[in-house]
Amino acid sequence: MVMENGTGYESEAFEEESIGDESEATQAVQVALNIRPLIALERVQGCRDCITVVPGEPQVQIGHHSFTFDYIFGRAATPLPSIFDKCVKPLVEGLFHGYNATVLAYGQTGSGKTYTMGTGYTVGGSTEGVIPQVMQTIFKRMETLKHKADFQIRVSFIEILKEEIHDLLDPNPPSTEYIFGGGLKALAVGKPPIQIRETTAGEITLMGVTEADVKSLEEMAAYLEHGSLSRATGSTNMNSHSSRSHAIFTITLEQRRKWDPLPDGGNPSPEDFNEDYLCAKLHLVDLAGSERAKRTGADGLRFKEGVHINRGLLALGNVISALGDEKKRREGGHVPYRDSKLTRLLQDSLGGNSRTVMIACVSPADVNAEESINTLKYANRARNIRNKPTVNRDPLAAEMLRMRQQLELMQAELLCARAGGPSNTEVQMLKQKVAWLEASNMDLQRELEEARDRIEAISRCALESQVERDTLRIKLDQLRSGKTFEELDQGLDVQTDDLLKEYVIRIQELESELQQLQYARIPSYYSPPRPPSTSSSRSRGESIAGAGFGVAGIDGDIYLRPGEFSGDIDTDDLRNQFKRPSMQEKFDKELREIDKRLEQKEAEIKLFVRPDSKVLQQHFEKKLVELEEEKTHLQQERGKLMMELESFAHGSDRNALKFQEARLQKLKQLKVQMQAQDEVEDEPQELQMWSITSGLKGFFQEIMPRNLLNR
């Protein structure tokens, strides 16, 4: 099944809501489908009903097409009066809140547009149509609101016939004459033709149209009937009473709210004056029906009318397509409103500031299926149009009304005062007092402004001089580093100046913050500023009456910042007060740290320069024990050797004798060494240890066989 999704294209999938992300301020054109029953002519022709309404859904099926609308009326769906209740009544209500509205009936010829709209209303006749119900509702509502507002109602009724606008309420309509082969032609008698104009506010108006003031429902009904009778109609094969023009019945509702003085006698708030003057229009449009000459059997005049009707409807279709295309709308694409008078007149209603309802009328007869499908597609596209309703106020009239109400309020106050309020003399005195207070207030404000200007100027000067000084310092540094004057001039351009300025400002801000923090942290350092001193050192930090106080810069300079302090201030004192705490504390802290580190160093040096005697004593005692042990061991060794020597002495071997001699020699040396060791025991322990160990080592290396030494 083909589903119509409101984009003008057919798709297999049904999309319930084709409009998504628009702002809340916009409102989609509402589309209602009205399916009239089969009429006698269709029954006679043996036509069959080809439209099915999906139960419980605002959806219809025709052939293999499916369409969804905002509302569906007619036949078994909903009885006709509901069209007004559901779709049009809210628009009438909106009219009383200043919102323009449009109800537009569209459809094939003979589909029931005039019937639905009630454009063919006659006094005493059926009141089923939309327009009669609108009229009744408006007057009923006015009746209930008459104590709150004054209403004024005007109506106009025009038709667009063959691209000409006719005033259906013109008391002196132009006479007509028959033109051979061309039908009837209007002969203008004095009155200029009606013109479409666009006001500066973008509102579309008709110049030269009759706007009839109406005071009652009957009067309005009479105008509607009069216009209906004046409207061009003709008989075709499809409708014996076919409308040959697009008709627009416009109701203009003006209201001026009556203002009630507050019961408690209090002052009115601005809200009390809101919406005091509103003016809104309701257009009720009964379009001529689209038709096919082949089916209507139109020829001659009727055929020409049909061509114009279709041309106007085509232009309307193009406007609807342009407005319904979301992409085009977002890109602000061209909307061809000027292609026809109909579209130009409906500019506010389609894509403008109006609340709009389109009623698509269709015949259920299968012979009209093709036209019905076209109508449904057309209407479905209209659902994509977004309007932006706005309240219509006349600012000038609103202002006048506000002033009038204020005058009334003051008169009431005067009456009240005369009745028992304060005496005239008291009132005069109070008035004088108020005037005097107001004048002195003005003076003070002026002085304040002047002081602010002065502060600003001084701040600027301070900033400039700071920048200049820094620039010079940079230059000086660069000169010292060997740059020439030419290089300096090239290097420091305007941009550098600006950059410097930025830095200086930033530095000032940071310094200010820092000072505030310090100030908050060490309140004891702060003492209130002394009276201004006469010291000559106050050149830059001179006392400035009413000015803001200075902030210490990097190098202790004072920069003025407005709005932080006011009064007569000695800035040198302030500078000292703000400088001292921070510097002193910094130095103290540094000194403490240095002391601490010195102490640490001293301790380390002491440890190395004067070793602990106890530890040393233990160390050498241990060494002595070891040496004693070694001495004992050596003595044992000597004993052994002596024994061996004796056993050798009894032998006769020459080699043994030689060896013996060598051993004896060595033993002597050993003896000498041991004696020497005994002697050095009285020497310092370190020397003892050294001499003993080195002596013994040499001895053993020389006399002992290697294997004995390693054991």
Ligand SMILES: Nc1ncnc2c1ncn2[C@@H]1O[C@H](COP(=O)(O)OP(=O)(O)OP(=O)(O)O)[C@@H](O)[C@H]1O
């Ligand atoms: N809801 C309805 N119930 C009964 N009859 C209806 C209904 N709607 C329309 N008709 C009848 O259908 C016929 C055509 O209606 P109408 O003149 O309103 O059509 P139209 O769309 O205005 O035609 P045209 O565009 O040619 O003016 C009329 O005889 C009318 O009485």
